[in-house]
Amino acid sequence: MAHVVVLGAGLGGTIMAYEVREELAKEHKVSVVTNGSSYSFVPSNPWVAVGWRDKDAIEVDLTSVMKRRKIDLHPQGAKRLHPDEKRIELNDGTSINYDYLVIATGPELAFDEIEGLGPEAHTQSVCHVDHAVQAKSAFDKLVANPGPVVIGAVQGASCYGPAYEFAFILDKALRDAKVRDRVPMTFVTSEPYVGHLGLDGVGDTKGLLESEMRDHHIKWITNAKVDKVEEGMMHVTEVNEDGSDKAKHELPQVFTMMLPAFRGVEAVFGLEGLTNPRGFIIVDEHQSNPKYPEIFAVGVCVAIPPVGKTPVPVGVPKTGFMIESMVTATAHNIGRMVRNEKPDARGTWNAVCLADFGDSGIAFVAQPQIPPRNVNWSSSGKWVHLAKVGFEKYFLHKIKSGKSEPAYERLAMQVMGIQKLKEVKIDAGE
Numbered sequence: 092m093a094h095v096v097v098l099g100a101g102l103g104g105t106i107m108a109y110e111v112r113e114e115l116a117k118e119h120k121v122s123v124v125t126n127g128s129s130y131s132f133v134p135s136n137p138w139v140a141v142g143w144r145d146k147d148a149i150e151v152d153l154t155s156v157m158k159r160r161k162i163d164l165h166p167q168g169a170k171r172l173h174p175d176e177k178r179i180e181l182n183d184g185t186s187i188n189y190d191y192l193v194i195a196t197g198p199e200l201a202f203d204e205i206e207g208l209g210p211e212a213h214t215q216s217v218c219h220v221d222h223a224v225q226a227k228s229a230f231d232k233l234v235a236n237p238g239p240v241v242i243g244a245v246q247g248a249s250c251y252g253p254a255y256e257f258a259f260i261l262d263k264a265l266r267d268a269k270v271r272d273r274v275p276m277t278f279v280t281s282e283p284y285v286g287h288l289g290l291d292g293v294g295d296t297k298g299l300l301e302s303e304m305r306d307h308h309i310k311w312i313t314n315a316k317v318d319k320v321e322e323g324m325m326h327v328t329e330v331n332e333d334g335s336d337k338a339k340h341e342l343p344q345v346f347t348m349m350l351p352a353f354r355g356v357e358a359v360f361g362l363e364g365l366t367n368p369r370g371f372i373i374v375d376e377h378q379s380n381p382k383y384p385e386i387f388a389v390g391v392c393v394a395i396p397p398v399g400k401t402p403v404p405v406g407v408p409k410t411g412f413m414i415e416s417m418v419t420a421t422a423h424n425i426g427r428m429v430r431n432e433k434p435d436a437r438g439t440w441n442a443v444c445l446a447d448f449g450d451s452g453i454a455f456v457a458q459p460q461i462p463p464r465n466v467n468w469s470s471s472g473k474w475v476h477l478a479k480v481g482f483e484k485y486f487l488h489k490i491k492s493g494k495s496e497p498a499y500e501r502l503a504m505q506v507m508g509i510q511k512l513k514e515v516k517i518d519a520g521e
């Protein structure tokens with residue numbers, strides 16, 4: 092009997108557990124180690140931050156669904172991985188051994204790398220549902236006492252879509268509250284240009300997003316390094332293409348939401364041969380670690396180099412479609428290894444994204460996610476907002492029911508009746 096342990100129960104970890112359980116015969120054991128017993132739909136966090144959703148609406152208690160799927164759940168979380176012993180030390184002092192491990196922890200949020208950054212200091216976040224709940228309180232104060240707003244992503248960030256989403260969702264929420272005219276808004280990003288997204292753009296995301304920002308009266312600063320954040324003020328250095336300082340900006344703010352840089356979680360950070368210097372998991376083309384071939388990784392915790400050199404450090408995002416292709420390949424490869432066969436599956440690493448702007452949005456398709464690409468397409472319209480709402484309902488239902496369907500982006504679009512992407516053949520990587 093083989094024991095497969097999945098470390099983490101976010102988007103990648105939860106569907107990883109479902110898929111590997113389906114891949115393996117009943118005599119093999121599947122366990123999940125995570126902090127708590129809840130799955131939270133992170134893409135809905137910007138809506139929580141302005142009161143369009145509450146926390147309960149976007150969370151699923153995994154206890155019953157994991158039990159129903161014959162998956163053991165360990166909600167006490169991991170303290171430290173001991174890969175040479177094939178053992179995970181848990182936070183309650185106990186341990187769990189494994190034959191195969193899939194690391195799907197997501198990231199640790201590196202707020203401490205910039206003075207004054209984070210929910211415990213002077214900026215809000217939509218990276219975690221509890222942060223979004225806290226941001227809702229700050230949003231209510233902004234509506235009551237309007238003033239300047241700064242939204243964006245700091246140097247080293249590797250997730251930019253939610254920053255754009257939140258800027259436009261906040262704009263819509265403030266318009267609905269009839270106070271937008273008293274809220275100057277600035278978008279601050281480490282990207283070399285608006286719409287880079289850590290991907291060197293997709294289709295005309297540069298033109299589409301710049302146009303949307305002009306239409307919504309949002310100013311922007313690119314190639315930006317956040318020096319520090321104080322109560323009421325953000326200090327930013329804008330740099331030239333060669334990395335030299337171009338301008339210093341002091342931005343007054345009464346509300347700020349900045350996405351932080353990511354790093355690996357403490358349980359795996361600094362394990363030689365397993366992680367890179369930032370704590371992300373090193374994997375080969377089969378999602379397996381070269382030093383520890385019984386360890387796989389999927390999702391945000393995977394080490395991926397930047398798409399190219401930029402004046403300010405910019406990381407590569409791991410989108411939902413990309414993550415699911417990693418998951419499907421990993422489940423297949425573990426199944427082969429359990430049967431004493433060699434791994435042969437590779438994730439497609441394509442991207443299909445819906446960025447909601449409150450009452451409209453932008454969609455893009457990148458095949459593969461990292462250029463050069465076979466498909467490089469983007470479009471915008473009110474249909475994107477409707478699609479994102481429908482996708483939220485679909486995916487939460489998928490988690491609740493324990494479904495292991497692949498290519499959730501494509502399936503969601505089919506379920507929602509979206510016809511806009513018919514011109515693009517989306518490779519599911521099945």
